[in-house]
Amino acid sequence: MKKITFLVILLSGFWAMAQEDAWVYFTDKPDAAHYLANPLEMLSQRALDRRTRQNISLDDKDVPISVSYINQVTASAGITVKAKSKWMNALHIRGTVEAIQNLESLTFVDHVQFANATLNTTGRAMRQSQSAVVNKDQEVQVSFGYGSSVNQIQMLKGNLLHQQDFTGNGKIIAVLDAGFPNVNTAQPFQRLLNNNKILGGYDFVNRNANFYTGGTHGTLVLSTIGGYVENQLVGTGPDASYYLFITEDVLDENPVEESYWVEAAEMADSLGVDIINTSLGYFIYNNPNYSYSYANMNGTTAFISRGADTAFSRGMICVVSAGNSGAGPNPNISAPADAINALAVGAVTSDGSYASFSSIGPSFDGRVKPDIMAQGQQAVVSDIFGNIVTANGTSFSSPIISGMVACLWQAFPNKTNVEIMQMIKQSAHLYTTPNNQFGYGIPDFNKAVTNALATPHFSENEFSVYPNPAHSVVNLTLPESYGEVQIFIYNQLGQEIINKEIKKENPSFSVENLQSGIYLYKIKAGNTYKTGKLAVK
Template identity: 90%
Template sequence: MKKITFLIVLLSGFWAVAQEDAWVYFTDKPDAAHYMANPLEMLSQRALDRRTRQNIALDEKDVPISVSYINQVTASAGITVKAKSKWMNALHIRGTVEAIQNLENLTFVDHIQFANPTLNTAGRAMHQSQLANGNKNLETQVSFGYGTSANQIQMLKGNQLHQQDFTGNGKIIAVMDAGFPNVNTAQPFQRLITNNKILGGYDFVNRNTNFYTGGTHGTLVLATMGGYVENQLVGTGPDASYYLFITEDISDENPVEESYWVEAAEMADSLGVDIINTSLGYFIYNNPGYSYEYADMNGTTAFISRGADIAFSKGMICVVSAGNSGAGANPNISAPADAVNALAVGAVAPDSSYAGFSSIGPSFDGRVKPDIMAQGQQAVVSDTFGNIVTANGTSFSSPIISGMVACLWQAFPDKTNAEIIQLIKQSAHLYNTPNNQFGYGIPDFSRALANALDTPVFSENSFLVYPNPANSVVNLVIPESYEEVRIFIYNQLGQEIMNSKIKRENPVFSVENLQSGIYWYKIKAGNNYKTGKLAVK
């Protein structure tokens, strides 16, 4: 009986070793014409509006993968489909090497890429390393006790944006993480729940909608952006809205998590998300054959890094942790911090000095990384029980920045993602002399706000919007130097719902068709503009 048991265990181990992960890429999207003619079948109106504001055209990356292709791969012997990516026109699959290679006989398969490079043509040499348990996100040391979140906001001059009522309202942040237990019940998140700021989510690992579960890391991360306990914790984006996506499998370290992330980013895109926060990084996997080398941190090798750059091309901003390996054997940034257009965030201590664990740059191809820094040592967060605690890691410097990005973008909703990122970099204290530890340095969001005002604004005394609150007709007082202005009205999701030309001879517009609530207005005349809130009764 013992021999039989041993044989079963041995065979089970052999089967596990024999399984490989790979991506199978397809040649085309046969349904492209249909979807391009019917964009609302693949993207929400909010997503289309975001593209319009930034002059981003639809392309075949937006089109779903052919269902026929997916079904034929799924039906192939020995193949399990783990994830899919319309952006890459690829499936993440698992099976034996032979079963995976057999897929090349399908006429619509363009090529196959194994996660283990040694199985690919001209793959790199196998790592001479031992099996290791990668720990890509937590590396956090929590010490219970009350503290203040003021320092991590004031360091970035974020409080000055909050004082001007730029608190992230109308912007949506997707949080990719390991789980969000007790976000629906813990007191620091009740302000988000009460104000319907949690818009939804999904568990890509277990393929269900129960996202208030999983690892605790995401709960701590969300607290730095959306947490609120008066006189204890105020997140950097307290009035932003959030989607919560589980993409990290805490039971394993495998490249499939990169594919889960890309899937989640595609969903975020289709929902009209503005900002993605990723307090995750990928470098070492349990199977050393899947692990990366520093040479791979070039922005084009890792599946997740390529996905991050596509997300940027769709109009989103990806804010990512630089990594927590600064004091380790592999001190450089991890993926997707190496992505060309990702805003990679390193960590500093409360006194703005470099935090020794923060991963350093540059990217392997010599680009400045990390991009910027924020407090990641003794960051103030909430744990899953609602206790206000401190924690360490670039896991927290990244979302602290994400919340501030939402605030700045709220102030300038017509700016592109590239313009917002550049404003942030230019505001940083080392912008002219970046280095490998700090990148461009600690940003000053007050300076970014001022720099964005590169055209004069109407003086408070020369322009009036009344009555406010309004219930039918709104009157404008237009400066004498202008014969007409254009008014834009946005709802709290940032969607443009009115765009009208107003002449000084009849300076009124109607809000009778608007539901009661708070809206944003922007009035533009020539190169001048004014923004503000409009209440409709």
């Protein structure tokens, strides 16, 4: 009995000292007024210009976390700060359960959320322990041999945009990945280097500026967007500019990687990035208590997915790999592909057939996922030595799409991220009949261009929608020549949710029944259209 009692005490001491991961959320940002009055202290001019073009106001999410709050948490006994997020007003911390719970006594702490949901008073449901091998998006199969990248571009009709000199020039893509060794020396990246297209980067895992290191995965991913070897490999966005951020720890599987990703996305935002490519996905962690279930793939649970949606609200487009688990026990999409406003990309073969490994949808709450498809089986890439090889994975279908997004946005620089995403989805071959394997299907970027050019618009000074963001009623200012117009409101799935005739004597309509979020509007008057983004609070 004494031995049993001693064992119980020993185990109790062990669990008390075990390290847990958690997020601590703060109540406010006491410096908000100062930063909002001095926006260049938190965002670059290019970032502010992106907001202006898309009519996106600054808000408290843009304001840095209070340094005083960070210092007090850092000074707390038994707490290590691993990452921080101004968007979430939170820190990712590590410590004992007791030390983490003690933080709730601080007056400026709103709440604490453990990565192990069983330690939260509310949170993710308990799940069974899983010992399966992690099937992350970054795991690829490479076979050496000569290949031509023409198919993965032509499938999307991207070559037709290149022929019109839409090659991504003027757009910035942030690649968030595991590492980028030899990008600074391998031949396929020399064109980017010679033209000063690599703008910089950062290693969030090791907290240093040496981003030409780490796992090899990011090098392969970058090659499908920006690589160039004549007659062998041409990336889909060869003239775009790039930031390279390491957020994936190849030695561990831990939720802190989600927090690294959000940090990198925030830096991308502040630098004025237009597109974020994420060829990573999170579902199962080394500690099974941290792992997700399919029920968590609802767009609002995973820290990284909430971060992706915030990135979208800042005016960027997040292109995300759907995942490689289609043939496994967890066949559905991973985080952040489940994010409501992420452009999740699945994989097809060279002939456009479904690739058996590509993760399927829908999201747990029933949304269409993946959104679109691109070649991910035997995709043509460069390895870290500059050899042109083929590789399999949605890791490559995602960046192939990212490059094309840059080309399309270059063609229509005044379009919002909402409009560009909608143009891409509407061009896909299954847009009217999406399914769980293909989503909306394989997009046709030339069709997206043609459709946009064929649609006449009001001039900007003839038309306005206000207030935006709106709470209950939206007013319209109409051109003098029109007595009535038709208003259409679409959700992020492209579904029509309002169709209303607006007369000049009462040019307004109600949005009281709409949930908070971002919507796409279209005003039709005769053969003339005006489209834009409407935020509902």
